[in-house]
Amino acid sequence: MPSPVTSSVIINAPKALLHDHLDGGLRIGTILELSDSIGWTSNLPTTNPDDLQAWFTAGAAAKDLLQYLATFEHTLAVMQTTEHIERIAFEAVEDLANDGVVYAEIRFAPELHNMPFAASTEAICAGFRRAEESARAKGQQISAHLIICAMRTEHRSVEVVEFVDQYRTIDSKVVAFDLAGAETGWPPSLHAEALTIARQRHINLTIHASEPPDLELISDALAHGAHRIGHGVRLDRDTHTESGELTLGPLATYVRDRQVHLEMAPTCNTQIGAVASVGDHPVIPFLRAGFNVGVNTDNRLMSDVSPSSELIALNNAHNLTWEEISRLVTNAISSGFAPLDERQRIINDIVSPAYSVLVTG
Template structure:
C-alpha cells in the first residue's frame, strides 16, 4: 500500500472539479469583505468547517445551497481571476498534471459582467497559475449550464466560441430530480453538430433514467458521477455478477464515469467510502475515474480521495495509475496531447514511484 505522501507525489488527472466549490476559506472572507456579503462563520478555519458540515447533510439539494456564498463573492473579473489562479496553485500542490475545472458562467453576471467577460476572467487566472507552475499542469475550462434554467443553448454556443481559447467542453449541473437532461436536448444536438465535447451530471441524485437519458437521448461523452449505474448490476449469493442492458452498454462503450467518492457520501448517494460502488465497478473494469467534485465542501483533494480508496480497498500504486490513465484517456483534449501527457508525465511519474 502506498503512503499518503507517495499518493500526493503521484501524477494525477482531475476531470470533475467545480471552480465555485474549491475556494480557499480565507479568499472567501477577503472577497466577501470587498462586496459586503455576510458569511455564516468568522475566521478561515471556522468557515471551512461550516462549509464541510453544511454539505455533509445526505441531501444533494442542501449540499448545493452552500454555493450561495461562494458564487456571491465571484461576481467581478478580478475575483474570478484570483479564484481561478489560486485553484491552479492548489491543484499543482496536490500533484495534478491535467485538470478540467467546471463552473456556470450564467451565475457570475449579477454585477454586470457579460458571459464572455466571465470566461475571459477565468481563463486569465488559469493562464497565470499555469505560467507560475512552469507548465507542470494543463488546466482547461468546462462551461456548465444549470439544468433548472433555460440558458443551456447560450452556454453551449459560448463553449463552442471559446473551444480554441481554453474551453474543453460543456456540462449541465444542478438538482437532477425533476430536471432531466432532455430539457436541454437542443443544446446537446447543437454541440454534436459542432463536434464539441460534453459531459452531463447524471446518476448522482437520481437513478438509472437520468443516466439513460444522458447517454441515449443526449449523447454524453462522459457521465458526471454516474454512480447509480450500480443499480443495473446484480451480484448473486454465489458471487456471480450480472450486468443489466444499460450497465453493459456503459461498460462496452467505455463511457467514462466521473466518480467523486467523498461527495457521493456527503450527498447520500452512497453510505460510506468502503461501500462505494467504485470497488465493484473497478473490478468489472468500467472506465472509472476518481475526482474531487467540490474540494471546499468536501474538505478534500485528489490525494485525499485516492488515499481513502487505498485504505478502503487496499489499492496499490498500480491501481492508482490505472485510474489516472483512464482519466487522461477520457480528457477533452486532442489525442496527441493526451498521449504526450501519458508518455512524458504520467507513466514516468508512476515508474519512478514504483522503483
C-alpha cells in the first residue's frame, strides 16, 4: 500500500525547480541587513520582518503583474555588488536544499545589476557552488544551474544572448536564455534577432508566457523556438471540460503531443489573477491529461512559498498520489537544461529510489 501523501513527507521528498527568480527569493533578514549596510533602509516600507514579508506578499497578490514587478525595487537595491549577489545566490540554493530540492535552475537578468554581465554571473555561479558544497557537508544533495534573462521591455536582448553564448563556454553552470518581465505589449517577436541567435547557436531557450488572457504569447514563444514555456497558464483557454474529460484545442494538443514542458507556478499565477485559486490552476488537470508539466515557485519571497508548500497546496486541492508527485519532479528534471548525464544520475540515484518507496509503501 502506498505511503499516505502528507505534508511532512512532501517536505522530505526530493523535488525539482525550473522556474525561480534570484531577485524574487531573498530572505527578509538579508534584505534588512544589506539595506542597512548600503543606506537603503529609509526606502523600505517597514523594518519589521513580519510586516515586510506581508508587504511583499500584498504587492504580489494585487492581481496586477506590473504592481507585482514593482516590489523588486527593494530586492534589486541590495543586489548591486558582487559580494551581495554571491551571498544571495548561496542563500537561495541553501534554502532550496533545506526544502528537499535536488535539482534547481535559478534565473536572473544581468542588465538589472550595475556591473559587467560577467561580474554578476561569476558571483552567482560561485554562490551556487559554495551552497552545493555546504549541502554535501550536511548530507544533502542539490545541483544548481543558472538561466540568464533579457528584459523584454528593454533593448539589450541581443547583447544578453551573445553573452550567454560566450559565458556558457566559461562556466557550465550557465545553461539557458530567457525573456522575462512585463509581457502585454512585449511579445517575443520584438526580440526576434536575439531569439534567432539562440536558435542558430543551439542555446537552450525558455520564454515567459503567462500574462495576456489570449493564447498569442504562447504561440509566439513556440514560433520563436522556445524549448520550454515559462508559466503557460493561459493554455487552459484552449481547453474545456466535458463530462469530466479535458478536451484540447489545437495549441493545447500541440503542446501536449510535442511534450513541451510548462514551468507552472500555481500561487504566483493566482496572485496575478490568471486563475481564481490554486485549486483552479490547470497544472494537475494538465498532468492527468498527459502534459509535461512541473511545479515552481517563481518568486519565493513575493509569493511567500517554497517548493514544498506549492506541492502541499496542490495536494490539498487535488488529493495527489505519490506517482503523480514523482511525475511532476521527474518531468522537471527530464526537461532541465543541465547535461543529460547529470540529470539522469539525479533521477536514477535520488528521485526514482525515493519515490519507489513512497509509491509501494
